[in-house]
Amino acid sequence: MRVLLVEDNDELAEMVADRFLAEGHAIDREANGAHADSLMDPCRFDLLILDINPPGLSGTDMLRRLRARGDRTPVLILSARSEIDDRAPGRTSAPTITSSSRSTSANWPRAPARWRRRRSGETENRFVAGGLVYDRAAKRATLDGADLELRPRDAQVLEVFLGALGRALSKEEVADRLYAFEETPTPNAVEQAVVRLRRKLEGSPLRLRTIRGLGYIADVRE
Numbered sequence: 001m002r003v004l005l006v007e008d009n010d011e012l013a014e015m016v017a018d019r020f021l022a023e024g025h026a027i028d029r030e031a032n033g034a035h036a037d038s039l040m041d042p043c044r045f046d047l048l049i050l051d052i053n054p055p056g057l058s059g060t061d062m063l064r065r066l067r068a069r070g071d072r073t074p075v076l077i078l079s080a081r082s083e084i085d086d087r088a089p090g091r092t093s094a095p096t097i098t099s100s101s102r103s104t105s106a107n108w109p110r111a112p113a114r115w116r117r118r119r120s121g122e123t124e125n126r127f128v129a130g131g132l133v134y135d136r137a138a139k140r141a142t143l144d145g146a147d148l149e150l151r152p153r154d155a156q157v158l159e160v161f162l163g164a165l166g167r168a169l170s171k172e173e174v175a176d177r178l179y180a181f182e183e184t185p186t187p188n189a190v191e192q193a194v195v196r197l198r199r200k201l202e203g204s205p206l207r208l209r210t211i212r213g214l215g216y217i218a219d220v221r222e
Contacts (some may be wrong), residue, residue, distance in 0.1 A: 002026050003026065003045060004039065007054065033059065034057040047076060137157040168215055171190045174190050174194070
């Protein structure tokens with residue numbers, strides 16, 4: 001996933017970022033709510049982790065603006081409050097997960113899976129196509145029972161394409177999902193990552209095809 005974290009507490013921000021990075025997600029951090037709000041228009045994020053009271057613009061105001069623009073990005077709200085008013089803006093217009101525990105990291109490893117289930121309605125955190133099985137939680141893929149030995153980047157690329165089956169993705173779109181703002185991938189980084197994953201998927205029903213002038217498209221052989 002490509003994640004935007006809005007949090008001005010350095011210690012908490014580092015803790016959250018480390019958890020998501022360890023699972024292979026790209027995460028950008030912004031301490032100011034107003035600055036974060038300006039990033040939401042030109043950039044597409046898969047998840048917004050939002051402090052309820054950052055400087056510049058409150059979390060509730062940022063969420064209200066987000067939903068007013070029709071942006072349905074799932075939001076995970078951080079708050080020191082014991083409860084969050086169910087009438088908070090955006091609670092019913094798009095997936096919004098609230099967390100009132102800012103003092104513990106126990107729930108963070110489960111946040112991506114909770115988001116995915118909210119967004120897609122999945123009851124299992126697995127992708128299955130013929131003999132190919134991908135476990136999103138474990139970041140592990142097997143083909144006819146044999147481990148495909150995915151690197152963290154391989155798993156990232158695979159999840160990008162699984163989230164866009166049948167839809168063409170440009171190199172820029174793939175890179176935007178894989179790399180945070182401070183990362184500077186080489187021009188061929190995406191192509192190399194796709195080629196490496198394609199080799200590991202040989203013999204599976206999942207194909208990563210190059211479409212001239214468009215980029216890439218993933219589909220499943222019948």
